[in-house]
Amino acid sequence: MSAGAPRARPFAACGLFAACGGLLATALVIGLACAQVGVRAGTIPLDTGTAPPKSPSDPRPQFTLLYFNDLHGHLVPFAREGDTTRVGGAARMATLVARIRAENDRASRPTILVEGGDIFQGTPLSSVFKGEPDFKFLNMIGLDAMVLGNHEFDFGLDVLRRRMSEADFPILAANVLTKDGGRLLARPYALRELPNGVRVGILGLVTDDTPETTDPVNVASLTFQPPLLAAARWVPVLQDSADVLVGLTHIGSEADVRLADTYEDFDVIVGGHDQVLIHRPLVEDDVIITQAQEHGLYLGRLDLAVAGQEVELLADTIYPITRDIPDDPAVAAMVASYTKRLDRELNQRLGVLAGRLNGERHELRHSPTNFGLLLTTMMRDLTGADAAVINSGAVRASIDAGPVTLGEILQALPFTNRIVTVQLMGDAVERMLAQSLRARGQPDGGGFLQVAGIRYADADSGAVSVEIAGAPLDRAKLYTIAITDFLFSGGDGYVIFRKEGRNPRDTGKLLARALTERIRENSPLSVPDP
Structure with a gap:
């Protein structure tokens, strides 16, 4: 990472987005097209790695960053409208994460797993149990960090604080403060030192339109600062503490571009909120921007090498979560226990x-x-x-x-x-x-x-x-x-x-x-x- 002064620079891909009437619309088109052709689809083999074997002559430490976002309660495989194939599923994703970790462990390559917000809301399982099984799943797969999404506030602050207390991982939100005293609702960042000595800083930023996209009553006691303002406060704090700075955001792809455009310190931005499938990461002036659509349909992977201030993207992969991936037994059993309880709930008058x-x-x-x-x-x-x-x-x-x-x-x-x-x-x-x-x-x-x-x-x-x-x-x-x-x-x-x-x-x-x-x-x- 280099100096932390804000700056302005052109974004190479903006012409594509502007021509199609805005980033959100274009990204939705890209996401749908990729889903239809089956991005890197097929059987997931036992050897899931795509990073090139580490060369004995390459002294640079490496690590893998896994990511997903906008799960919205989709723990059970589901069929999308107009299709009968059941895709996604927490137990399948757990198996894939475990396989990648095991492979990386054999290669002495550390793994970090992050989630880009909006775990809550979207299925009866999530709504009836107010995110309880969703957070159990995140604990079971060994999540390293998540950022709050706007829908984490849908069940009210009491429920959110309960879920946060149950989490075995850091929950981030650098720009959400209480109105009475300006205290942070969650941790602004997480800092993890990997076994190979690489220090990874993860800064969490939440969309500031949350009061408009959840029940305003639920967030009446909170202030949502503009993400760029919060970045100005916290990026300098991480400059001397981290070798790699990851922005874990729930602000939408267009705002991710502005964030990368303004601060040169970020090495990677993993996003969420507009639920875009970015098939190949956008790379602008060494800032990698990516996102893995929604509902646990995909697990994204970045393989990175670090040398001083330089971070190189060695390989990237988007794994579709399909029926070719067997269920993790423990996660499958946990989800099944909640679906049985849900069946009882469904009979309520x-x-x-x-x-x-x-x-x-x-x-x-x-x-x-x-x-x-x-x-x-x-x-x-x-x-x-x-x-x-x-x-x-x-x-x-x-x-x-x-x-x-x-x-x-x-x-x-x-x-x-x-x-x-x-x-x-x-x-x-x-x-x-x-x-x-x-x-x-x-x-x-x-x-x-x-x-x-x-x-x-x-x-x-x-x-x-x-x-x-x-x-x-x-x-x-x-x-x-x-x-x-x-x-x-x-x-x-x-x-x-x-x-x-x-x-x-x-x-x-x-x-x-x-x-x-x-x-x-x-x-x-x-x-x-x-």
């Missing part, structure tokens, strides 16, 4: 429905139904959006009138869809509705949109006489639309959201969880007329 919610495939995918209207009205209420839409394929079953259980909710809404808002111009809304009407005529029809806050007439040319929030649609006006993360990522062909959408915001709220809360708080819940 949540409340009462005053009428039947119609989720019949042949009706839902061809016309508005009361289930679609209930969900989109709920999404609109939760976000304050002008309108809300959801693809009909997100709903997989009806729910009968009378007592309702959590299991029935999850049977009807089996996907881990999160509620997202995005802004679209009025002319884009018209094209979105035209695409929805075209989907209605397709054999599947899952892309037909259920809507709230939008009224329109169906004509051969598409949607006509469109009204939003009770007023005629203005093609030149910007509207806030509540959707799901599936639609934002281009699901059912709706690339319009990520290509033309502005100011996307992920609420972190699962659609199924939102409906659960709606029923609990309003029982007996009335059913709307479509």
Whole structure:
């Protein structure tokens, strides 16, 4: 590492991102494309190393940095929408981590394992047990450090502090302070000296938009400083203490680029938050920037050599977590114990429905139904959006009138869809509705949109006489639309959201969880007329 003065420099890859309308949209495209082709897919052999054998003439100490991010409670292998193959899984990842560590131990190459935030929220297993099994998993795989993500605050500070007290590893957040006295909520950094003498400093930075992406009540007692401001405070502290400086961030790839652009001291930035699969690390002026998408789908690896102030990237790998990797028995048993408890939770009565919610495939995918209207009205209420839409394929079953259980909710809404808002111009809304009407005529029809806050007439040319929030649609006006993360990522062909959408915001709220809360708080819940 060199001197710690802030600086400005061009980023070589920015032209690509700018041409595609912003880093987030481009990264999502890259991530989806890589997932479809199966990045470095295939059977994971016993010998998992990609680092070149250490040459006897190379005196430089080496180490491996393993990373993942945005697990969002996905401890159990799962099938993504539109696919039946079960991917991911905590027990599989545990096996892969153990194999790499064992191989590195034979080569006298130390291993560091880090996680880029957002362990909580995204599955019933995480939500019902408030992250308890998630943190047990992190302890069992020997995590070396994690940074807090915005969704770590979703269950409130008391729960977060409980989970932090259970962790066998440092939890980092250099820019989160209490309002009463300005005390740090977590450790700002971790410093680890490896057996080969290399000192690795890990600085944790959290997105400062956390008050907007979790329940504001949960963080009302906290201040989230801008990450660059916190870096200015803590990078100089680590300058004389560490040979390698790692930024472990949950601020998004675009902010990671700004961080690397501003401070030359970082050798590696491992990110999270926008859930991007960076297939090959970005390297700009010796700063390595990487991220491993989400949900435990991938484990990332960097093999590094250190010589004084210089850190060289020897090799990099993205491992898909697939069924070819056997389960770690201990982790599998732990996860199974919680899933059994979850099964009991699923039979709990949540409340009462005053009428039947119609989720019949042949009706839902061809016309508005009361289930679609209930969900989109709920999404609109939760976000304050002008309108809300959801693809009909997100709903997989009806729910009968009378007592309702959590299991029935999850049977009807089996996907881990999160509620997202995005802004679209009025002319884009018209094209979105035209695409929805075209989907209605397709054999599947899952892309037909259920809507709230939008009224329109169906004509051969598409949607006509469109009204939003009770007023005629203005093609030149910007509207806030509540959707799901599936639609934002281009699901059912709706690339319009990520290509033309502005100011996307992920609420972190699962659609199924939102409906659960709606029923609990309003029982007996009335059913709307479509």
